[in-house]
Amino acid sequence: MRTITSLVFILQTLLVFGQKEMHDLAWEYSFLDTSKSHLQYYGDSNALQGFFTKLDQVIFEKKGKVNIVHMGGSHVQGGTLSHTLRMNLAQLAPDLNVERGFFFPHSLANTNMPGNIKVIKIGTWEGCRNSLPKNDCPWGFSGIDAITLDSNAGFELQSFSSSGEAYAFTEIRLFEHMASNTMIPVCTPTPDSTALDSMAGVRRWFFKTLKDSISVRFIAPEDAEPRYTLQGVQMVRPESGLVYHALGVNGAATKSFLRSENFVEQGRYVAPDLVIFGLGINDAYKPDSEWNPADYEARYDSLVYWFREINPDCEFIFMTNNDSYYKRRIPNKHALDVVEVMQSLSKKHDAALWDLFGTMGGLNSIAVWQEHGLAKSDKIHFTNAGYRLNSDLLFWSIWEGYEAHLKSLAP
Template identity: 40%
Template sequence: MNLVYKRIFLTILNLPFLAYAQPISEMYEHLNRSTLISHEHIRLLLPGGDSTLKAFAHKVSKLADGRISDLNLVHIGGSHVQGGVLPNTVRNNLVHLHPSFFGDRGLLFPFKLAGTNNPQDFKINFTGSWIGHRTSVNSDFAEFGICGITATTYDPEATFAVQLMPFNGREYLYDRIRIYHPFGPEYMKPVWNGKENLLITWENPSAGFTEFVFEYPISSNQFILRSYLDSAQKFVIQGIQFFLEKPSLVYHAIGVNGATTSSYLRSDAFTKQIRYLRADMVIFGIGINDANVPQGKFDQELFKANYERLMNAFRRGNRTVFFIFLTNTDSYYQRKYPNRNALLAREALMELAEKHQAGVIDVLEIMGGIGSSRQWKQAGLMTADMIHLTPRGYTLVGHAISAAIIRALAEVTKSELNNL
């Protein structure tokens, strides 16, 4: 462990809530072995000051002390997030900030129902024929919601189930499931088909979800569909959220292949439903597709305006939410030359962060700056398209993002303790 990481790690060990040391130590060792990472850039930039970070750090302390029931983190992006490795790496690191933080799994989308790639940390079992649509495909039109992607079936015999995979030998349990879906006379409804003791089913048509509450925590589920009206001929799933009645650091992941800041805003239901996550922190990783245009075609002002609309949507659920922007990973435009639009996107994010007292993690510089994709590809960390990383690459970037967040929490908390 190099001196920088050792100093941060020792600081963490002295803090009251950052006590689950071994996994964090392994994360730093992984980063320390990398020769491609720019270690000095693994930090949270705060161009508008640290007051909102301090407020978030205070919430983390309260969760560790049992004074609040949960802390909701949302990571939203495109294919970097849908693939699962990046958000899962950050999730797995952050839940180890304290032994009691592991518990509630949070929001996910059953991508397999939509016929697209599904993360490996959960499996989907289903019957019937389903059709997928994404907000990121301009020709797709559907009843989009909280995840920016839907799966639709017209089969009244269709079923679906989600299996959450264990993490480090620990099983994800849940005592409440929320299914996001549209309501109306033309829609079928989800019905619990499991063996466990279901206490309550309640619907919230205005918010667009049905909840199933159980007597005790469970680990398996299955849903069937019911038509209560002759006109009900289809069912559209927009997302599934798992809850557990225990203190938890909940890490929700929202990612759609090809997503842009504009695509998430195509749906009024997205901006309406996102408030129900009541996010305490949002990690914004949208931008790689916005910037994947010829030089001179990237619209900085539209990019910033879209982000402010997204921020306002999250604020409707929690006015004190803390935002972190991730700059774009390095990439090549059409595999021909480095995409310098990433610099314009970073400039826009820094302006937003200063205006809204948000944080920025400069992933572009962490990778080595413009053109660094060549070295990452040679090392087996980037794919041939020069946009997406390999699982090893996403894991490394995920560790760097985690380390930047943990370092910021450690420094601001230690500063607060010294001022007592």
Template identity: 30%
Template sequence: MRSFEDMPMVLRVSWGVVWLLLWPVLAPAQPTRALDSLQARYPFLNTRANRIENAQIGLQRFYERLSQLPLPPTTLPAHRVSIVHLGDSHLQADELTDEVRQQLQRRHGNAGRGLVFPYRLARTNGSSAYFTRLLGGTWRTRRLTGRPDTARWAGVSGLSVATNDSGAGFALRIALLRRPTGQFNQLTLLRQPGPTAFDWQVRTASGRLLGTIPGTAPGVAQPLPLDSLRSYVELRTTRATAAQTRALLYGLLLDNGQPGLIYHSMGVNGAAVRHYNQTPRYFEQLPALDPDLFIVSLGTNDAYSAGFDTAIFRRQLDTLVTRLRRRCPRADVLLTGPPDSFRARRYRNPDLARLRAVLRAYAQEHDLAYWDVSEPQGGYGSMRTWLAHGLAAPDLVHFSTAGYRLQGHLLYLAIQDGFASFTR
């Protein structure tokens, strides 16, 4: 039988995906044993470095909330723990974050899918755990990576879509083969209200009306309880009065009414810390997610080009964290260092080490938790090794599905290791 290293690249990638999908079933329950298995499977990893620094202080409130969830998950008490994970293109496809989500929910209970966005309307990539399909209308997109005058229209998803067409809409479907527990019985629409805002109708595939969300209803977040657990709905704008001429949508929250953990993920291709700072509606809408923990995964784009300035980055980081804590003062903050990557596919990037030093120092100064994925990844220049094992993309910046899920599993194990120490 061929060794893993002797396999063709396509077989390495396929086996890596299959193995990581089977990992939740085969993995040992204890983080240490699971890391030992990962180390044996991928000898180039440095799993001994897979730990969250300052976890007992920086994640104290989060771990306390997590400890209140019943194990194994039961229907009572109706207790929720909410995580908000924000980042860049490493998160937009939701492969890394979906691995963390699945593992944490399997361990601590599944309270729902959380934040979703109709990426199809924005003509960009999104999660493969759910799909959206255009049902009509012309839609405009705003991203937090745009100019400041347009980025201000992006919301908590990091994007927004808008239309002036009554009857415009989209279908939302959960990929149940991948996420059999992804059904929801409450849908919360995140949209801009006002006297000129369209109403929204939510219907079944057969056209039966499940409910209407008035455009004039106050508040950005409007929940709509559904009659049963569902995996498919259709949403359309509708005009009740002549004054209604527009719709601005920031995203949706999917809830299943159960206790447990809910994991919201938002990533925007090309995003850096400064882009979040120029998007006021992002921070304004965060309380709707009721976070117990923020995970901040940024830095790849901040230090991608030559000329990285540590002083400027620190000021931008301080602005971001200050605004997160001001809006949601009960939430802990976990900063994560970016993975190893190359510039222009050829040159190792030494500025990433300087950026990580800023993140680590800032976390220590402000009693925040810090996790550096580059150390368990294998350190400086390890991206070429990941590429050789089918875990990275040819651009030496992004990762394959298996690579992102491996990172997500490392983050999950680091969180669980800190939690085990907290509860001992």
């Protein structure tokens, strides 16, 4: 009885918040192949049971936290895709606490940033992305560094939910490259206590009351050149809830994040229960002579290994590439190879697969999405409406799996 009541309660909550169901999306966007928009399992069909069980505890028992990491390139860095899915998941319960989690303040690295993050940059900063082969920086979990040599530099930071309310926190974590930093960050408001993990490069500021913004300046050394490298920020609060972390770097491929020297050590502070893998569009965006599906799969094997080193119980959803054109002219058939690779990865690592490529309509479907105002003229990226649709489709696929889990608990 509790299971049926829970299902009805959650579904009513979703509809109250205006969440369109899958059949509504299929009706509105008739070009979609919603028969493909399901979580698929090529290995263990219970591949997400650990995640669903933790979701139960958070929603129904108000115990613990469930951590989701969404990893990708520009699709994730832009923010609309990950933010929409975060807000969709927030609707699973009316009083569900949702945290902003780990993110990178991209404007400090002079690149585009999600609209719900507000950063005021003080002084001179430079960026260093893992996706550019010419770059050689000591990256951490985020795969991007913001570097300043300016003793007068600083920043102010705040992040907002879709309601326009700022995310509150009782702890801020700064992820840094401490081995090269000579400047010490100073926070306003003044923390009530602090902690430092020099091995991982994580500085923790604790507050006794909720805060919603910080201002950071630096103490510069007298006997060395000023230098500070920021590698990420995490907002934390003590309540049970859902935490949705975004790892997005423009142009990133699987090999990009494998360049991060401190990925595992910093990742332990995030400790994901579920990773949504969205890397592949940049791996596959190349001539046939340079595309090697076996190498692509091997790099994903390494990323899975890293995440399971962080959390042995971590579970995964592999998200296939969107349809795209190579150089705006040629349908990129490598997306078909990516589907096969991810099916193999699903089987090998007992992971779920969500087929965005098939759901879009398959090869050449990006042109249809563009005609409907859902994709941009480069035939790779989506408009904000397209990203929101992607997120809605993925959300309902996750909901379908979670619904089946709840029904399986019925006596």
